[in-house]
Amino acid sequence: MNWKHALPIALFVPALALAQGKPSDPQIAGIVVAANQIDIDAGKLAKSRTKNKEVSKFAQQMITDHTAVNKQAGALVKKLGVTPEDSATSKSLKDGAAQNIANLKTLKGAAFDKAYVDHEVAYHQAVLDAVDKVLIPSAKNAELKDLIVKVRPAFVAHLDHAKMVQSSLAKK
Secondary structure: OOHHHHHHHHHHHHHHHHHHOOOOHHHHHHHHHHHHHHHHHHHHHHHHHOOOHHHHHHHHHHHHHHHHHHHHHHHHHHHHOOOOOOOHHHHHHHHHHHHHHHHHOOOOHHHHHHHHHHHHHHHHHHHHHHHHHHHHHHOOOHHHHHHHHHHHHHHHHHHHHHHHHHHHHHOO
């Protein structure tokens, strides 16, 4: 093995892991705000497009619950004097959301409902994974960490509700 070429790679890998790994508290706040806003926006689109009562009820719950979480997060960051910051994660979330909204806008009826709910199932699972593996372990501020821990059960409930709606749509 040629160590001259291996050393830069050996040094680069931990730096890359660190860059992708632990976000700062301002970045965590940015991720929380972005993740909630994405679900609010998708919920508003679903409310305006769906004719299905279950999908409409679910969309309204997403709007209501995620608006409440963003208000709590906003109050906390103001209290702590933290300005939410963009990160690769929040940018990736926003890019994915823009693609999802663009796709949903091309659909109608049952196809719209299925695409919206399928995305909500996958999205809430991804958010829960990020909460458990990145956000909670990385948060340094105790109040920020407590907020994330406190809202986690709502994401679990949303995932369960989305799966229930998904199952009811599959039966039609």
